[in-house]
Amino acid sequence: MEPQRITVLGAGSWGTAFAKVLADAGRDVTMWARRPEIAAEISGEHTNSGYLPGIVLPGRLTATSDAAAALDGAQAVVLAVPSQSLRANLTGWRDLLPPDATLVSLAKGVELGTLKRMSEVIAEISGAGAGRIVVVTGPNLAREIAQEQPAAAVLACVDHERAVAIQRACSTSYFRPYTNTDVVGAELGGACKNVIALSCGMASGLGYGANTLATLITRGLAETARLGAKLGADPLTFAGLAGVGDLVATCSSPLSRNRAFGERLGRGETLAQAQAAAGGQVAEGVMSCSSIRELAQTAGVDMPLTDAMHRVCHEGVDPRQAGAALLGRERKHEWS
Structure with a gap:
């Protein structure tokens, strides 16, 4: 089912830009920021000056530093933290994740030590099956997308219908997502x-x-x-x-x-x-x-x-x- 309420965990450049895309696509988006002052700026001033200075964020995009509040009722959860800190962060969020939510990975990397791709880390920590995990990759320089310059992306998931649902949730006049079922190739490329x-x-x-x-x-x-x-x-x-x-x-x-x-x-x-x-x-x-x-x-x-x-x-x-x-x-x- 196409998600309407989406949570973005992480308030860096790409997480913020993708949250803007989702809001511009008509979704209700809540961001989680580790620092309360960033959450307050996003909600109160509709900017994230530390990561995307000069970008005005949509009014329907809100933020909090309370992970439980951010995740309450989410139909899709976007994981927007660096690859090498994903495991630690997700371990802390695991018990808060809605049981049927689609988990969307923005991280690009291979984990040190385990040599696992990000979707494999997500599956291990969350217990979610591969069909619930969607990987976002492609030429996605955050500032250009936040400026609404035309761009495309790939949404990879072994469950094609799940990828299509996220595709619909993040399609805008400037951001064109394509689907793919090759999660391994998408993650290795990224x-x-x-x-x-x-x-x-x-x-x-x-x-x-x-x-x-x-x-x-x-x-x-x-x-x-x-x-x-x-x-x-x-x-x-x-x-x-x-x-x-x-x-x-x-x-x-x-x-x-x-x-x-x-x-x-x-x-x-x-x-x-x-x-x-x-x-x-x-x-x-x-x-x-x-x-x-x-x-x-x-x-x-x-x-x-x-x-x-x-x-x-x-x-x-x-x-x-x-x-x-x-x-x-x-x-x-x-x-x-």
């Missing part, structure tokens, strides 16, 4: 693109141009598709919005946190310096490069760009040396 965006940022920081960027995007897509094929994804998914679409946006835009973080590393900043410049936040790709690398090794899949990003971020390898090592690899056929 996780891996953050790592490839780091590499593109580093290349830009080193002064490299369009040829290098195009090479990194294309070869990054190739290694993502290799991992996806090994784990049972549909190869067509990587040719769509969840694959090349998300990759192009995240690797090319200055609004991309992962690209901007990588650019600072390419200019010679340390991980700590780049993190400080990002307001204390670490880009998703910095963490995911390690978990995706380990997942690939477990699956026996070669992912040289992901491996290089792990070495730069966590082993102190200089970005220029990492690039030279990539160029010095054994020559081979493009599709081997």
Whole structure:
């Protein structure tokens, strides 16, 4: 059934932008914010200046810092917290989740330690079957969507009718969602693109141009598709919005946190310096490069760009040396 009352747990940039989309689509939306002052600003002033300055939020969008109040009566619950904190947050919310609500994941990553995709973490903690979990992915830069610039997304769920219900709930004049049943491919595309965006940022920081960027995007897509094929994804998914679409946006835009973080590393900043410049936040790709690398090794899949990003971020390898090592690899056929 198409949900009317929707709760968004998390008040960061993407959570706020998606909440706006839902409200603009005519839904009654309640956001949960960890900090009471953010909840008060959203409800009272219809803005979230800390994450989306200058954006006016719809009047039917309200917020609270009380998770129980936010979840009361929700027909769909949007999980809008970072991938590596999803497990801890969801554990705290588990007993408050309405039993039949659709669980919608905005997080893009692979969990450190368990190597689980976000839908797998949600299923484990909530006890929800795969048919209740919908994954949102695609080229979704939050500020552009909040500005109502035309954009599309993919809603992936093994239950197609469940995906269609969420599709109807978030369709607006500026936001066009498509459905897909390939959850594995959608999630791997969303996780891996953050790592490839780091590499593109580093290349830009080193002064490299369009040829290098195009090479990194294309070869990054190739290694993502290799991992996806090994784990049972549909190869067509990587040719769509969840694959090349998300990759192009995240690797090319200055609004991309992962690209901007990588650019600072390419200019010679340390991980700590780049993190400080990002307001204390670490880009998703910095963490995911390690978990995706380990997942690939477990699956026996070669992912040289992901491996290089792990070495730069966590082993102190200089970005220029990492690039030279990539160029010095054994020559081979493009599709081997």
